Each structure stands twice: as C-alpha cells, then as structure tokens.
Amino acid sequence: MNTSVLFITILALFLLADCSELPFQERMLLKALGLNGRPRPVAPGPVPKALWKIFEQGINSENPCRMEGFQVPGNIVRSYKDQGPLMSSEIPHGSLCFRKYLFFDLSVVEKKEEVTLGQLEIKFKHNTYQGHVFQLQLYHPLHMSLKGMRDHSMNRKLLFAQSFRLLHKSLYFNLTKVAQDWAKAENNMGLVLEILADVDTSRTNHFSSSCEQIDFFIHTSFLTVSLDPTSCKASRTKRSAESSLPTPSNICSKRRLYIDFKDVGWQNWVIAPRGYMANYCHGECPYPLTEMLKGTNHAVLQTLVHSIEPEITPLPCCAPTKLSPISMLYYDNNDNVVLRHYEDMVVDECGCK
Structure with missing residues (x-):
C-alpha cells in the first residue's frame, strides 16, 4: 500500500481507536510523516513569511516537486x-x-x-x-x-x-x-x-x-x-467528467472523510492546515464491471471468475485510482518550521482493483 494511503488509513483508525491503542498507531502515523516522535515545541520560532506564502499558494499540480517561490x-x-x-x-x-x-x-x-x-x-x-x-x-x-x-x-x-x-x-x-x-x-x-x-x-x-x-x-x-x-510522481491528468456522475450507494465510489488534527492532539505542532478532506473508497465491485468503475483488466477477469465460482474467488476491491497531494506546515522534533508536500494524501477517484 502507498505510504500516504497508509497514512490516511491509520489516521482514520486512530480517530476511532481505544485510548490504549493510540501510542502504536500514532508512531505509525508520525513515521509516515517522516518524524521520529510527536513534536513538542518548547520555544518555536515564527513561521517565515516565505513559507506562509508558498503554503497559501498551494501545490502546482503540474509539477508538485518544484518550489516555485524559490x-x-x-x-x-x-x-x-x-x-x-x-x-x-x-x-x-x-x-x-x-x-x-x-x-x-x-x-x-x-x-x-x-x-x-x-x-x-x-x-x-x-x-x-x-x-x-x-x-x-x-x-x-x-x-x-x-x-x-x-x-x-x-x-x-x-x-x-x-x-x-x-x-x-x-x-x-x-x-x-x-x-x-x-x-x-x-x-x-x-x-x-x-x-x-x-x-x-x-x-x-x-x-x-x-x-x-x-x-x-x-x-x-x-x-x-x-x-x-521517493515522494515525487509524474504530472497528473485532468479529472474526467464521469467521476462526478451519481452512483448507487452500494457501488464502489469516493466517500467523504474529514481529518481534524485536533482530534488526535496534534494542534500544538501542526501549524496548517488544521484539518483536510482526505476521503476514502468504499463499495462493491459487481459483475459486470462498468466503465464508470474504472476496473483494471485483472479486476474484470476476477469478477468474471467470481460470477462462476463465488465461493472460491472474491470480488475485486474498491480502491483509490487517483490521489492528490497536500502541503503541511509544522514544527519538527527540533523546533524547526517545516513546509512539506505529501503526495497521494487526498482520494479524488475510486475504482475496482
């Protein structure tokens, strides 16, 4: 699983977990962000104006691995x-x-x-x-x-x-x-x-x-x-019109998931954003797979085999087919101010795999 998709998955579980399970899950989350522990700023410096400006401008979707401000x-x-x-x-x-x-x-x-x-x-x-x-x-x-x-x-x-x-x-x-x-x-x-x-x-x-x-x-x-x-990807293609088409509630599709960093106690070191719309994929991948479900060739064959031997072969999984990055502005473990682009943090489209 992609590191950023893993981050979304763990964070969603983190929000629902019992308190006794939090330390391990939090370590997994912080590791996905490139941190060796939860930052605890003591005397952090001000956020440089240049970093605020880049954060507010957002990520260039055509070239997410270039800092245009510099x-x-x-x-x-x-x-x-x-x-x-x-x-x-x-x-x-x-x-x-x-x-x-x-x-x-x-x-x-x-x-x-x-x-x-x-x-x-x-x-x-x-x-x-x-x-x-x-x-x-x-x-x-x-x-x-x-x-x-x-x-x-x-x-x-x-x-x-x-x-x-x-x-x-x-x-x-x-x-x-x-x-x-x-x-x-x-x-x-x-x-x-x-x-x-x-x-x-x-x-x-x-x-x-x-x-x-x-x-x-x-x-x-x-x-x-x-x-x-390792965090850079090729430029993205424009979102297709069919991604906005309505789908039955039990069919594989994108579902809304807002992650609030205050819910996990990170508001003291995450400067911005305070939260973001991560989304997730959920639903069935029934036979036959329609073009709307963006099934891979393997998924199409798997649904065909499932229709013949449903007890032996499961249906394909509903998973992200298109993701986009976000920027995070935060204090690290040394009280440095960090602006970092994280790839594949927001689920934009779902399909069957």
Whole structure:
C-alpha cells in the first residue's frame, strides 16, 4: 500500500481507536510523516513569511516537486534557528562591532534528500534609521573547533563581504553548496559573522552608539529546500467528467472523510492546515464491471471468475485510482518550521482493483 494511503488509513483508525491503542498507531502515523516522535515545541520560532506564502499558494499540480517561490526543485522547506553563541563578551575593538558564531543543525535532512537551496537571512529589527554604514563579513571556518576559533581567525574562508545600512529589510545569502555539505553532520562547522562600523573610530561615543544598534536588533535564520525523489510522481491528468456522475450507494465510489488534527492532539505542532478532506473508497465491485468503475483488466477477469465460482474467488476491491497531494506546515522534533508536500494524501477517484 502507498505510504500516504497508509497514512490516511491509520489516521482514520486512530480517530476511532481505544485510548490504549493510540501510542502504536500514532508512531505509525508520525513515521509516515517522516518524524521520529510527536513534536513538542518548547520555544518555536515564527513561521517565515516565505513559507506562509508558498503554503497559501498551494501545490502546482503540474509539477508538485518544484518550489516555485524559490525557483528550484523540491518538496520540503525547513527553517532553522541559530544555535550558535556569541564568540566573545569583550568590548568591541577597532572597527569591529559584533562577532558571532552561527550554527544551524541540518541533521534532520535525510540521506535520500537532495538539497537544492540553502539561504541565510540576516535581519536587523530596528525602529529608526540613523544613516550609519556597516560592513558585513561572513566566513566559513576551515577544520577548527569552536573552542579554538578565536585563536585561529586566519583559518577561515571569506564567503561574503557587503556594506549595508540599518533598514527594515533582510539581507539574503545563497549558501546552497555550504548547506549540501552541512547535510553531512560531520562537515557542519557553522559560520562566523562579523560586522564592522564604517565610522571614524576616534569618535568613541559615535562608534559605541552605532554598535549598540547591531547588538540588540540582529536576528539570523537559515532555510533549506530539498527534494525527496521517493515522494515525487509524474504530472497528473485532468479529472474526467464521469467521476462526478451519481452512483448507487452500494457501488464502489469516493466517500467523504474529514481529518481534524485536533482530534488526535496534534494542534500544538501542526501549524496548517488544521484539518483536510482526505476521503476514502468504499463499495462493491459487481459483475459486470462498468466503465464508470474504472476496473483494471485483472479486476474484470476476477469478477468474471467470481460470477462462476463465488465461493472460491472474491470480488475485486474498491480502491483509490487517483490521489492528490497536500502541503503541511509544522514544527519538527527540533523546533524547526517545516513546509512539506505529501503526495497521494487526498482520494479524488475510486475504482475496482
């Protein structure tokens, strides 16, 4: 059975199950979603606007494995919080205002995924514009530990150097190759961010006030887009008109099933949607199979044999013949914000197999 169809089946059973049966069924559900346990967000970050925008736009049915918002292949977007500490509590010296070690844990990216985009966002949450010019320098450490980073400042590679002013805008840096290396945990040595004030350092008060603007209002986050090829399918054909034709109540057809994540206690970590119309297939596949029942060649022969030997050969099963994907926005086990496209989550049409 397809993983997503299994997810719908287990979730339907989950809603009807006795409380003593829930732990095992929930583990099965979470495994189908690619999670190792129920996420329990403690201090989750805000949902990036880019992820909300992609979620609200929906999935491109012609190319469900491409993130149009970023113009790259992918069906999973993750946003990571910075876990790195300040490298020093010393008073800034020279023109240096700020030095910070940035670390984003990409260990949740599975081996089967291909990272197609890595993007660093640096935002300065400032309410006023003073006109001060700063210089940003971003380094990639080379074979060094965090403990020795201050003593080996030369053992690093400059990735970006850029001048900027404090505005209500974010700075974005494409770090796709770095993110591809970070997907292998042993290669993740983080980044070093330095910000220097472009002022006359002899004007101490001016320099100090400029640096304070940086210290208190900086925010960094990292975003990856990755492609899980096992979850991708070819583009879908348009729904046929006959799928909307009325059918007798006992004949194989699509039935309505709405899944509410609150019913299974997932409302604390599933951000959106709060629920969705999953549907299911139910009904008989009688002989002779009509074209409306979309029977496979095997199903047609099976119904023929059943009409001759009903006690030996059962009728074919009513099963999904067309499914569509949904997007889910949620917090994972590391409090990262994840947007993921899941294939085959909604039953659109049913037939006999």
